[in-house]
Structures are given as C-alpha cells and as structure tokens.
Amino acid sequence: MAEEKVLSARFLKKDSHRLQGYVKDGGYEGWKKALSLTPEQVIERVKAASLRGRGGAGFPAGMKWSFVPKTVNKPKYLCVNADEGEPGTFKDRYIMELDPHALIEGAAIACFAIGAAVAYIYVRGEFKKSIARLEQAIAEAREAGFLGMNILGSGVSVEMWVHPGAGAYICGEETALIESNEGHRGMPRIKPPFPAVVGLFGGPTVVNNVETLSYVPHILNRGAEWFNAMGPEKNGGTKLFGVSGHVKRPGLYELPMGTRLSSILYDTCGGIRKDRKLKAVIPGGSSTPVLTADEIDVAMDFDSLAKIGSMLGSGGIIVLDETTCVVRAAARLAHFYAHESCGQCTPCREGVAWVSRVLERIEGGKGREEDLPLLLSICDNIQGHTICPLGDACAMPIRAFVQKFRAEFEAHVREACCTMGPYVTGWGR
C-alpha cells in the first residue's frame, strides 16, 4: 500500500493557507461537485466511505449527518469542533494553520448535506494563529463566492463564523461546545435529546471534528473506494498521528489507518529516545487506556484498539520510556481531569478530584495498601454514571494504569516514596 498523504499533502507548500494555492491544487472542486448533487447523494457518498469521526469516538460521519431530521421548521447548524484540548493531540491546529481551506470546504459540503445555512467553527481560545488564519481564509472564500449567498449560482447559501472558546477541555464535548457557542457556561447537556435533534439554539445540529471534515472534499473528488482502500475494513482513510514523548522524532505524521503502533514508534519516529526501553504508550490522547510495551504490536485503527481494551481516540500518541514514573504520570493525568471537570454532575466533580488526591498522596510517599483497591473502586463508581464522557475519560486510563502497572504502584506504597527517585521537573530526567 502506497503511503499517500491526503490532509498533510499541502502542509509544507509556501502560503499553503491562501486561497490561490488551494484552488491551484484542485481546491473547492469537491464543493462544486457537491453542489451538482443532491444532499442525499452527498450523504450516501460519505456513508459509502467509512469515514469515522476523528475527534475520538469514531462515529461514522455520514451516519451522523443522516440523523438530522429532513423536515423541521427550525434552522439547522453545523458546529466544527476545533477545540483541540485532549492532551497529546496536535493535529487539528496544523490543518487550521496550514490548510484552512480544506476545513472550510469540508464544512461547506457538510452544511449542504444536512441543510444548514450556518456553520460555526468553535476554536480553542489559545489557538490565536488558527483563529487568524481561519478568519482570513473564510474572508477569501467569501470573496471568491465559495461561501455566502447563492454560492456559484446554485441557490445554496452557507455562512461560516469562527467562534473562539475560552480554553476549557470540556468544551470539546459536543453538547458543552454547543452551550459555550450559545454564550453559556460550557457544561454538557443531558442526552437525549441528541444534538442532531435539539442542538445549537434549539435547532438540529451536527458537530464534527476538524480532521473529519477535512477528508470530505477528498472523498467527493476521489470516491469512497479510494478512501476505503487506505485502511482496514470500516476504518477508511489515513489518520494524523501526533507523536509526543520519549521518541527520537516526535511530530505529526499522516499514516494509513491500521498502521502498526510498533512501526510508528520504531520506523516513523526512529525509536525510543536515547535507545532506552519502552515502558508504556498512551495510544490516542490522554483519555485512552495506556498500553504496555508488550501491547504495541497493534494496528492503529478504531476496532483493533477497542479489541485490546483501549481506543484510537484522537490519535495523540504519548510515549513513556523506562525512566518515567507511571504513578506520577497517572497523578498528572488525574490532576488534569480534576481541573477540567465542569463540576456539574456528582461522580465526576467529586470522584475525579478524589482520584487525583489519592494518586498525589501515593506519589508523595503517603500511600496506603487499601488505596489501590480504592482507586479501582472509585473508577468503577465514576464510569458510566456521568452526564458526559469526561468522567470515563479519567476513570478508564487511571484504571488501566493501576491494573497494568500494579507492581509499581505497590512499590510506591511499600517504599513510601517514588521508586523512580525524587521529582525533578517535567516529564523526563
């Protein structure tokens, strides 16, 4: 299988973010094609390509679009989830900075498919450059007639706005994103009703990730078969993997779905830093259960990782070598989730903070023997009981850490200190 670049193909070109270059490289052809089809045909083509949501859940995008009711007397909306907040993930910002028109084209096609006249791109507030480039690109596209009223004489109108967030992890959850986009405190809504029925301003709404939408023009241009051929069954296309941590060449790599994790670490990224031993890999952003060094011979696609009890998530691969203290890593993660919990529902607000406190105590040398079963029990009590997946996003990786590295946790408790030596600063030493 030839390793083809789809999303990142234009990243290194000069002025890749400008309209001129984008059109020269065949940009907005997918949009023109979509306008020559019916919305149903567009949805069918995206459905035929097994494009699964790249935000983390892996839900088929075409399917999501088809849930939007056809006849409803309320305006429909598209929200682009560009609130890239998952620790270890840095893919969407490159698309927005280096090829924003790909996202705009994909979002316009999605609007057409679901019958939305307005799309909001909800961008993480810290991404100043992304925001500026998107706004410039939207202005260019509007001027060129690719956005606005009566686009290219088709009678279709699509408006697009950039909505900067204020830097909250929870606003990456689709209903919290909608709340925040409406101007409220970013807190997830209870489901049902799902956004496809009652979403932004009460209208049917589709929320798609940046990376997901950016594939859509390519699918329309080159067909579902081409897309599906790049990955294993039901996991079509390529995937942007952001590799960080203890590898020789960390960075953003576009690889076909189903590439072996071991191959990403040792071939693409040149192996572990200083040729040390690998200890653990978080395969898809901080909320995905950690894998041990023995588990890395796995295909990086949604189904294969689910089979071994982890997730592809957002594709943010975090590599931990043998010098890393997993208790400290787990404590740091739990601290993040306790800090980012919106505080709305009981199990997440109280449970995640509790997990964080217990882990900090163990790492600080004040652990008790009963703390490890306690941690697992708190995780059980959080998981599946919360309004949104943030509770699960903490419970699942922490449980995996405790179960897979139990000996190291026990050693912390037994020795009453960190077995990796005193805490210096940062992750490595």
Add this chain to the structure above:
Amino acid sequence: MVKIRIDDMEIQAGEDQTVLQVALAHGIQIPHFCFHPRLKVAGNCRMCLVEIEKMPKLQIACGTNVREGMVVLTQTERVKKARQAVMEFLLINHPLDCPVCDQCGECRLQDYSFEYGKVECRYRESRRTFPRMDLGETLVRDMNRCIHCTRCIRFLRDVAGQEELGLAERGGHTEVGTYVEMALESPFSLNLAEVCPVGALTSKLFRFKARPWMMDRTPTLCPGCSRGCNATAWAYRGKLLRFTPRENEAVNRCWMCDFGRRCLDRVHADDRLTWASVRGQRVTRSQAIAALSALLEEARRAGTAGEVWVIASASLTNEELEAVSRLAREGIGTARVGLLAGQPDERAFGPLDTPLSEWFIRKDKFPNSRGARDTLGIEGQETLSALLAARPGSCAGLLVFGEDLGARLGDLAAVRARIGSVPWLVVADSQRSPLSALAQIELPLSGFAEKSGTYTNEAGMAQKLAAVVPAPGEGQSVVSLVSELTRAPRDLEGKGD
C-alpha cells in the same frame, strides 16, 4: 398512553412523562436531589440512576422519557451500588455538622444517607472548604454543604425570571453564588431555603430558632396580599416562627414571596395591642367593652346612633366582617359603615411565563378585600384619611375595627384633623398605632395568626385561615368582641366586672 413496567408494577403512563414522574405518581421511591417537580430537569445529581432493559448504561429516571414496553428496574444490585456511590461522592466533602445545621430534620442528604448510604467512610483526604457568603437580608450560603444540584439557580432563572445566582469556578471548586458577593434582590429569595435540599441556603429569618420536628404545623393562609397564598405556619411553644408555602396549583403553586413570609414579624412585634384601655388608663377588657357599650347607649338616648360611624378593615375575616355589619345595623342602628380596603386589581391571574412577581404579588395588601366588599356590600377606599375625607357630614362617634391599621392610615395629619371634630373614637386593633393613641377606648384584637375564619381572595376563592398561636394578653377576635358587646347588660354601666 404507553404501557411500561417499573419493577413488578405494570403502569399506564402519559407519553410525555419521565420515568421518575411516573414512579413518584405510583408510590415507587426513586431517590433524587436535583429533580424538582416544578423546575426544569438538570440531571446532575445522578442519584436517580435506574436500570432500563435494553440500555447498556444506567439511566437517570428524571431525564428519561417513558416509551411503550419500557421495563425499568429500580432495585437491582447495580442500581443500589450506583446510589451508594453517589451518596459516598456527595458526602466526602460534606461537613458532618448536622447537629449545628439548620436543615437538620428536613435534609434530603441526611434522609438518604440513612437509607442509601454506607456506614464507613473511605475518604482520607482533607475536605474542601469555602468561605461563607452573605446573600443579603434573607439568606446565608454555606457552600461547604452544597451538593451542586443547581435547584436554586434554576428556580431564580426559570421560575422567578431573575438571573441573580450562578455557578462560578469549575470542578470541585464550583461555587453557587452572586459572583461579586452581591445581595439577592429577588422578592422570592426565601423560596431558595426550601428549594435547597440541604443546608447550603438557610433563611436568616428562621435560622437557629427551632428544630422542625419540635414544631407544630398548621395549614393556613398568608395575610400579605389579596392573592391568598396557601401556607403552613410553623410554631414552637406558642411562637410563630416561619411560613412555608403549601401547594395549591390554583393560587400559589408551591411558592410564596418574601413579603408574605415576613408578615409573621407583626405577630410577636413589640407594638402589639395586648390590653384594653379607657382614656389611656389600662383596664380589663370587660371594663372597656362596658365603657364602649355606655358610649353607644348614650348615642342611642341622644338620638344620634344613626350618626355613629363604623369602619372595618379588609384584614378581618368574613366572619368578623359579618359580625361588624350586624353590630352596626342591628346593635347600633347606623348605616354609616365604611370599609378600609385596597382597590381591585385587574391582573387577577396573569400568564405563567411572565416574571413571577408580575403574576404573583398583588398591590392590594389586604387579604380579604373581595370578601369584605361582598360581606359589607360596599366598595373600599385606599386609606383611612381618604375614607374620612370622602364622607363629610356630622359624626357622633367613630368605631374602627382593624388589624394592623397603623400601616394603612395614609395622611396622618388629615386623620387627626378629622378626628378632632368627632366626639369619641374607639379603636379595636391588633397593633398600637397613631390612630389608637388618639382613641378614648382601645380594644385588643387577635392578629391573623390567632384567629380562625375565612378570607376570600381576589379570585373569589374563600379559603380557611387557622388559629396557630394564642393571642397575647386579652386579644380576641372581632366575632367574640361583638358578641360580648351585644351581651353587655346596659344597667351595669360603669360597674365593669
């Protein structure tokens, strides 16, 4: 209608109902904190998690609509474990200060921890704490006790239409408050003390006065305005300590305004008229009644009985007004009967989606204006001065019955000027007032909390007022006063008891 099953019970339920609504309507207990029948669903406490067949995760009963053939299980091990988990989470940061907490005895967290909680505590960390926040004249916020159910915020936003409370901070640091420590200005703020299922918001008017389980509860009415809100009066050892709303869909749903709740202040106020007096000298009630009887007899002999004016206030019950009416017409023989009442208010029942106060609080602050007009067959004026000014002509004597007249005198100078030309003034009232200070004879009346009878509210509903506490001193109702007066033998004049 759809058919569902909850545990072993087959139930016909309405299609738009939630599992929790159906369960509660059929006596099936599903514990819940954030759900309130009159507030929008928030689904945040996670206490009402139940198992629903064919759904992999536990679902919140408050936010799940019933569907045909749904099978709900509320007593499985999974459900019990989830409830126990939620209780544990809620309690890890909750102070164990029940003995000094004002909510004790009517606290949902307390009740549920007996029923669904665990005995042992697995929490070894320090509890998070917040500074106490003063929310103004009516409420104190103790955030340490808060369970973040947001009922208070939802009440103010969705029912009262005022966005005065909100959430600040995030996660475990989430705080309910007025952001920059502003006072709550809602005229419905005291409802928050009841809406709050725990002791996070407590009433400054009631705190630390008595324990709810020691108190006597009597269903009665709020005397605050012509709306006629149904209330429960809570008394401890003969003292009325608080009003809470009593549910009545047609009148007040389950809310009450702060003004109404504060009416109880006047029950035990220092200005209560507790003893009778004649020309400033304290006498027994019987002596004062005899003195009044003598004045009336004198008027009768002089042939000026028809010139005696009788004025009643619309704070009296229908029964009292009836007695006043009979006393005037049959006992004294005068047709000069005046009524002290508010003007009719056209906004009797407004739409429910306007801000609550528009719909709820009446400008007419007399509880029985409509009943008084019906009983006496006359329209009332705003104030006593207006009443006196509107009825020129000779006056042989003035007999005033009222409750808390002091607040309703109007232009006091005008009243004084008019009274100056009247041979005698007799005032029967529950409170001392500038008017009673001018009277030859003062007679103590029982207040609204000390008499039973009926008030007819603005919508024409006659509702029952109950005696909650005994009247102080020699206070009595107008009914009993009139019956004593008409019984008082005329030949005993001056002798008293």
